[in-house]
Amino acid sequence: MRLSELLNKEVIDANGQSAGHVHDVRVIQDGPITSSFDAALRVHGLIVGRGALANRLGYGRSAVRGPWVIRAVLEAGDKPTVVPWHRVRVIEATRILITGSCDDLERARPVSDGRGAARE
């Protein structure tokens, strides 16, 4: 599977309700140790929502703070949420089906910039 096969797809919950579109895929370097790259990168979840545009532009990262006007406008809409990977059940051509309700999804927390970011 490729990253591009996940991006921009609409996420639908078990009730048929839309949670928004996939704007990013959150990976964490916490997998098995490899020979030359420390720990493997594992996919933990999908960053989903209409407001995820702010995240794509870097405003979801704590190190990006300005210009504050742009940040305020981008973050005024729906806040991006995280779909934990264990809730992903089916990947279709244009949609991704998940278990449970999209009302249960947690807000995507910003990652601190780069190395040593706290694990979610």
Next chain:
Amino acid sequence: MNARVIDAALELLDRQLIDRDGKLAGNVDDVEIALPENWPDNERGELPVVTALLSGPGVLAERFGGRLGRGWAAFYRRIHPGTDGSGSIPLAQVRDIGSAIRLAISRDELSSTRMEEWFRRHLISKIPGAGHAPE
């Protein structure tokens, strides 16, 4: 222990690749992800793993999709019959992920740089003074 968190589209896609000699080696056009065995019914709850960075005109064409992607792929196949121009860089060959992505291999080992070589050989080198262009 803190583990590094990466938003893959933001921090990997379209990033510059730099080879072991400090030479530009293309961009990340897509990322390969391996699903766990028997997903989504994997009982051990294993997560997908990023296995490789993908680079090259063929990969980019697939990512574009539509007419633009098909046209780009057809052009590449015309000048390089028998290959789709996909270059897969195993994550084991990645040394560092930052504002650019540093590799442990030479750009000459990547099939994804063939189109650039073709343009250099057939077009750029024909331009008067091209022999003095910097690497």
